[in-house]
Amino acid sequence: MEVGTHAEGDGTTLSADVAVVGGGLSGLGAARALADAGREVVVLEARDRVGGRLLNVPLGDGGVGVDLGGQWVGSDHSRVQRLAAELGIEIFPQHSGGRNLLDVGGKRRRYRGTIPRLGLRVLWDVFVARRRIERIAREVGSEAPWASPRAAELDAITAAEWCERNVRTPVARELIGLAGRTVWGAEPKEVSMLHLAFYVAAAGGFDKLVDTEGGAQQDLLEGGAQQLPLGLAESLGDRVKLNAPVTRIEQREDRVQLTAGALAVEAERAIVAAPPAIAARIELDPAPPPARRMLGERMRPGAIVKCLALYEEPFWRADGLSGEAVTDHGPVTLTFDSSPRDGSAGVLLGFVGGPEARQATTMSAGERRAAVLACFERLFGPEAARPLDYAEQDWSAERWSGGGPTGNFGPGGWTECGWALREPHGRVHWAGTETATVWSGYMEGALEAGERVSAEFLE
Secondary structure (H helix, E strand, C coil), X not given: CCCCEECCCCCCEEEEEEEEECCCHHHHHHHHHHHHCCCCEEEECCCCCXXXXXCEEEECCCCEEEECCCCCECCCCHHHHHHHHHHCCCEEECCCCCEEEEEECCEEEEECCCCCCCCHHHHHHHHHHHHHHHHHHHHHCCCCHHHCCCHHHHHCCEHHHXXXXXXXXXXXXXXXXXXXXXHCCCCXXXXXHHHHHHHHHHHCCHHHHHCXXXXXXXXXXXXXXCHHHHHHHHHHHXXXXXXXXXXXXXXXXXXXXXXXXXXXXXXXXXXXXCCHHHHCCCEEECCCCHHHHHHHHHEEECCEEEEEEEECCCHHHHHCEEEEEEECCCCCCEEEECCCCCCCCEEEEEEEECHHHHHHCCCCHHHHHHHHHHHHHHHHCHHHHCCCEEEEEEHHHCCCCCCCCCEEECCCHHHHHHHHCCCCECCEEECCHHHCCCCCXXXXXXXXXXXXXXXXXXX
């Protein structure tokens, strides 16, 4: 689907009520809401495509579509569900039939559900840890974590330090760490405990983050998640400008002027819908307060490589397996069955996150593929080593994302500059999933942030 137009290169100046920086789900959602309210909008996207951290590609001769970016629709992701219905995109369940695999500490187990059978001591430890984390998350909330009563205490330690003090068994600590590699693209030692609590609060509970049925990984979108921003961009038409990286935003008394190469846009206000680390590259005049400038350094993108292998059929199902596996024997630490809805082909999805992702980027493409397929083979048998096709996306190498799946605060980040995430800087407003208070880091959060920031203008 062709959407948007390429930015003019002849010194053109455009005028609008609102200029939106970033053609991802959040920016396009805000732009569409403003356009529906009768406002003139222009969307400036640095890439030659829309979608941000959502990206679909075809695999194999049959063109089996796969998601190289965000893909899941959670059970309570109502904004995504409404948008999909509006655009005529069908939602179908993530395949979960069969047994999952746990490959940790040199032992392999098959199990059903979210938590494997690990012995009463470990199971109790995991149960208690999850309940303690959820209790802290309720205290912290997602609206203003920096203002919560224990903010200074929780922001002074990493999630790993909290686990060392409160999670007794090494296996339980390892399971939390493995979850973090995919959820944040980071290890628990890289994020503050306050950030973990905020993230859980924004999702509505720890279980929702990690569960398939009833959780964040419940459903998929027919044709891939990038269909959402493509549909929004199509409705906006030539108001979406591609290959237009904004480098400067100058505020005047009643206007802003944005510079994107030879293209300039004058508007009443600007919305920057980009990850904080990417937004920090834009020169702002006048300069923002110190807390806003700190965000680019303190809220760092995670490291994630998403890998997908195509097979003639989902052969692991015949062996009674769901395709979901958790392993500490990398580089892949989490897998899912990402096959088409009708099972006409098999697709294994593997996440390489955190330190494994950073290590994987030092390999050649061939070495990385071989390491990923070796992991698939160890988990699912020799047939997994012979895919028909293979694709991967290293989001840390993607210039306009900087990493994924989301940005994270280490110790001190929330209390020093977290308040600046959503605080407008004069006529410049902020969107993007990192600014969301509901399902931050997910497509649902991106749409929630777009709703909020468009309402700020309309009010």
